[in-house]
Amino acid sequence: MATKSLAESVPDARGRFGAYGGRYVPETLMAPLEELERAYTEARSDAKFQQELNDLLHNFAGRPTPLQFASRLTEYLGGPKIYLKREDLLHTGAHKINNCIGQGLLAARMGKRRVVAETGAGQHGVATATVAARLGLDCTVYMGAEDMERQRLNVFRMRLLGAEVIGVDVGSKTLKDAINEAMRDWVTNVRTTHYLLGSVLGAHPYPAMVRDFHRVIGQEAREQILNSEKRLPDWLFACVGGGSNAIGLFNDFLDDADVRMVGVEAGGRGTALGEHAARLAAATGFGGAKPGVLQGTYTYVLQTPDGQISTTHSVSAGLDYPAIGPQHAWLADRGRAEYTAVRDEEAIEALKTLAEIEGIIPALESAHALAELMRRAAKMKRDEIVILNVSGRGDKDMEILARYV
């Protein structure tokens, strides 16, 4: 049969994942996005680029990451065999570095000596500043003034790494205002500057490009599980903020119809609009998300009945965002992946469980995925195999945890 595989069918030439994705930007951004798309398309099939990328992923970031059999967690939950994909062991403590290395190399390849990024809690800013230092690029990070106050340690880290951190003192003084400022900077300085976007969001080609830089997670996991179990897993679990760590794990299993996928969003404090960041988990009662345009892409967006972007809440900053990557919206519509939400306190309980039972303190984001697995484990069979993506480590969350525990 000559039909295209599911994984290869998106995005189309216009950057669409079914109805989602695309390029909803002002005219001034069309040329830079086209330039980026061309450069990325060339780099993908350039052996030298791939070699530099692999070298940095290996020697700088620490890939491949282990796929660890969690024997004690498996025994404790009494259900399926659980394997942990240990992205928490990467340099800077999370999967984010995969994408930053890829885009940093691409910026250098395009002859751009400067990167700009926005950051909420500071994790993406730190990963960007880290890679910029390694590659000798200038780096400017925009951050809401409110967030800078809350995340002083990360501001300190970025500055130590040589980045300029600019506080954004307008609007709500948080992530979405920082995004606007970073975009403005990019438009103004586009000849010398690359906009290093942190998840599978934004206008085409970002959702596809960022996904591709994270596909290594699923490619490694596939090879590793085939080595240890001689077969593919039955389930994949990952948390979903913008959706980059999840799609990185899922993508190379999309054509394996027997591999089920669960994306876990932030259920926050409850189902009311403003209390959570669950965009695709409507089936479990979380309301307020409708298709709409945010940050250049058409996808599910949490919004008020009259179309204003809703505020969101999550104990984990990485999941606290009103929109979701367009490929996830597409996968949800097709029923290829399932999306659900976990509340703050369930994620905290899951974090404590993994810490006590496996000696791993996961990021609060990753703990959401674990909490969903813990809910379901009792109903799953003992010969089923699960891969859970531990997207990052929990060191960054100690202050928040100390407040809750």
Ligand SMILES: *Cc1c(COP(=O)(O)O)cnc(C)c1O
């Ligand atoms: C940023 C972050 C996330 C959420 O981002 P995605 O793009 O959804 O992967 C998840 N886990 C950790 C540890 C993060 O730092």
